[in-house]
Amino acid sequence: MPTIKKITSTDTFSVRHPVLRSGKPLESCHFDGDILATTSHYGLFLNQEIIGVLSLFETKNSVFSEKLQFQIRGMAVLKEFQKKGFGASLILHCEKECHNRNGNLIWFNARTEATAFYEKLGYQKTGIPFEIQDVGEHFLMFKKI
Numbered sequence: 001m002p003t004i005k006k007i008t009s010t011d012t013f014s015v016r017h018p019v020l021r022s023g024k025p026l027e028s029c030h031f032d033g034d035i036l037a038t039t040s041h042y043g044l045f046l047n048q049e050i051i052g053v054l055s056l057f058e059t060k061n062s063v064f065s066e067k068l069q070f071q072i073r074g075m076a077v078l079k080e081f082q083k084k085g086f087g088a089s090l091i092l093h094c095e096k097e098c099h100n101r102n103g104n105l106i107w108f109n110a111r112t113e114a115t116a117f118y119e120k121l122g123y124q125k126t127g128i129p130f131e132i133q134d135v136g137e138h139f140l141m142f143k144k145i
Helices: 010-020 086-100 112-120
Strands: 003-007 042-044 049-056 069-077 103-111 125-130 138-143
Touching: 003 086, 003 112, 010 042, 010 049, 010 069, 042 086, 042 138, 069 086, 086 103, 103 112, 112 125, 112 138
Parallel strands: 069 103
Antiparallel strands: 003 042, 042 049, 049 069, 103 138, 125 138
């Protein structure tokens, strides 16, 4: 049975690197804001092994008017564990966390190939696709909570 626990930002690298930053230096796994007190990192563990990660940043996107917004970054599940519901578990866990912190909205930049996954969880695309250098095409997605 998988469990979700708070972890450190560097604990996320074991999943962020192979899934999101493959072929890039390990340092590319560090995101601005990773060590802020308002940022939380979560690991999904299966048999004591971390197989999925998600970072939750308290940060406002000016596209949205909601007062307390959270951004999901670094959402990743190891390839061999994808399409088994683990990613959805991480997202739902973070939605509860945002609700408990009185958040109004969750937003993130989703890779184009991942948008269908997020749409199944009730997230919506807004705007046009855009390129993140060395990463690929993304959409801004959001959900009011």
